[in-house]
Amino acid sequence: MYLSEKEQEFLEKTANKIRRKIVEALEDAGSGHSAGSLGMADVFTALYFHVLKHDPKKPNWENRDRLILSNGHIVPVQYVAMAYAGYFPLKELKSLRKIHSRLQGHPHRETLPGIDATSGPLGAGLSQAAGMALAARLDGKKHRIYCLMSDGEQQEGLIWEAAMFIGKNKLSNITAIIDRNNIQIDGLTEDVMPLEPLREKYEAFGWNVIDIDGHNMEEIIDATNEAKAISYQPTLIIAHTIPGKGVSFMEYDFNWHGKVPNGQEKERAIKELRSIKGKIRSEYD
Amino acid sequence: MALAREQKLNKTVFNKNPEKIPIRNGYGEGLVEAGEKHPEVVALCADLKDSTKSTAFAKKFPERFFELGVAEQNMAGVAAGLGVSGKIPFIASYATFSPGRNWEQIRTNISYNNANVKIAGHHAGISVGPDGATHQAIEDIATMRVMANMRVIVPCDVHEARKATLSATDVWGPVYIRYTREETPVITSPDTPFYPGQAEVFWDSKDPKCAIIACGSLVYNALVAAKELESEGIETLVLNNHTIKPMDNTRVLDVVKRCGAVVTVEEHQIEGGMGSAIAELLANQLPTPQEFIGIQGVFGESGKPEELIDKYGMAVKDIKLAVKRVIKRKNGK
Secondary structure, three states, rough: OOOOHHHHHHHHHHHHHHHHHHHHHHHHHHOOOOHHHHHOHHHHHHHHHHHHHOOOOOOOOOOOOEEEEEEHHHHHHHHHHHHHOOOHHHHHHHOOOOOOOOOOOOOOOOOOOOOOOOOOOOHHHHHHHHHHHHHHHOOOOOOOEEEEEOOOHHHHHHHHHHHHHHHHHHHOOEEEEEEOOEEEOOHHHHHOOOOOHHHHHHOOOOOOEEEEOOOOHHHHHHHHHHHHHHOOOEEEEEEOOOOOOOOOOOOOOOHOOOOOHHHHHHHHHHHHEEEEOOOOOOOOO | HHHHHHHEOOOOOOOOOOOOOHHHHHHHHHHHHHHHHHEEEEEEEEOOOOOOOHHHHHHOOOHHHEOOOHHHHHHHHHHHHHHHHEEEEEEEEEHHHHHHHHHHHHHHHHHHOOOEEEEEEEOOHHHHHHHHHHHHHHHHHHHHHHOOEEEEEOOOOOHHHHHHHHHHHOOOOOEEEEEEEEEEOOOEOOOOOOOOOOEEEEEEEOOOEEEEOHHHHHHHHHHHHHHHHHOOOOOOEEEEEEEOOOOOHHHHHHHHHHOEEEEEEEEEEOOOHHHHHHHHHHHHHOOOOOOEEEEEEOOOOOHHHHHHHHHOOOOOOHHHHHHHHHHHHHHOO
């Protein structure tokens, strides 16, 4: 573990700021996906503020780590993390999902510098990660490819075509992360189309698999470090998360998958997110 | 007029037994040339290395060749990743599978993503023959030309296929090229000019009464029809319209204006194909009587290539009849 207490506190506060901004941006947009965006705030914070080798002022820097968000519908969390990291001004978040905006409802590589892949139709991120990883290997480059996926999209056959290909080619420069929040639009993943045993599936395809608490900064960062250290196989991090994390009335409720808060709900959510573990009121920002 | 015939066409094209080579061979040759010219070129294949003629590249540049297995969707996605990372990937499979099965990956991850990927659709058209309708791509021109950012090229013979393959690396962004399997007449020579986006007049007359606008191997049938019609006293013009998107609107309008009637010829569904692209242009700029030679809204079946071309109405006799019909319509009869 490399995190000092101060760093850990910084990351946790940043994640909380990001959650509040997600709630605001989604309420403002009037449509979008709340549960997954909030659930992945800690992972995105860890990536943009600790793990990724990147430069917000040079979004096309050749040696940057690539980040592919395969489940493009939770892109609000990425936009907010990018804004706080300095890719674009925070006030641009008000343009989310609106006309003439760079912040498309699902990420588009050509529209916003810093977005490495276009996504939305599920299951397509891992293949693109494989292509980027092959290109890096051919060019002898050291950057890594991070591919974030949802658990629901593991039901796409394309995921397994890609998992097989990455396993065959031992693309150890890929770190894939699954947001294992157990929900999808129609209900619980294990009811809609069971995914378990997920770990064993990927292991059978030649992957190194790490299960973590997706809200624990230390575990997130440790797992990404382990992935970097392994040179003979790709790594999958199964990040167990709580959908809607931080907002009590959204947590664990699949109805919030594709829904946004109204004005009143937003106020309630922000109020909850202004406290630590729902108890101690905090004024930091 | 006679000039166009002599300069551009293979000397044996009107022989009883013209020289015949599969168009797909042009992919194999062009791909190796592209690989020699550009170190960024990589080739991907989905378990059809030999029949897509990818083998020569794989042998020459083993480290730049990737076997994906039977997984066309993943092939499109991997190519998209390579294509936004400084590589120039070519993906090859049968056109029914790629760009058939992986249409959405091509749309989102290649076209909308504007990834620099070249898509080679092989065994296209009904003339793939005995394999039957499952393997006869007769919708690919439509499904590719409807996509923003995409370019669509249908070479008429092996030489043009080689040039088209090589030329795909000259432009940034997605290009779809259509190849066929069977041995078909060699219409052009290595010296015939080929510029993507520039249609070429392959047959001209002093006073043509109908423009036959063709693409792919059926350019041959169009030429034979033109020659036979000439001996019957009907002058025509044949335009090799190899680039369907972006189309050579200037040249098309020019020849249609001269002729006042059009027959389009393609080994593809009439709906949405090259003829449709011509009709869209003419409806807007130069309404002209037009007849369509192509597959008429049905699936194919097993058979020999020439039997199928005949049964589904794309033979020389069909083109001649269409020319006569459209000239009658032009003359108000």
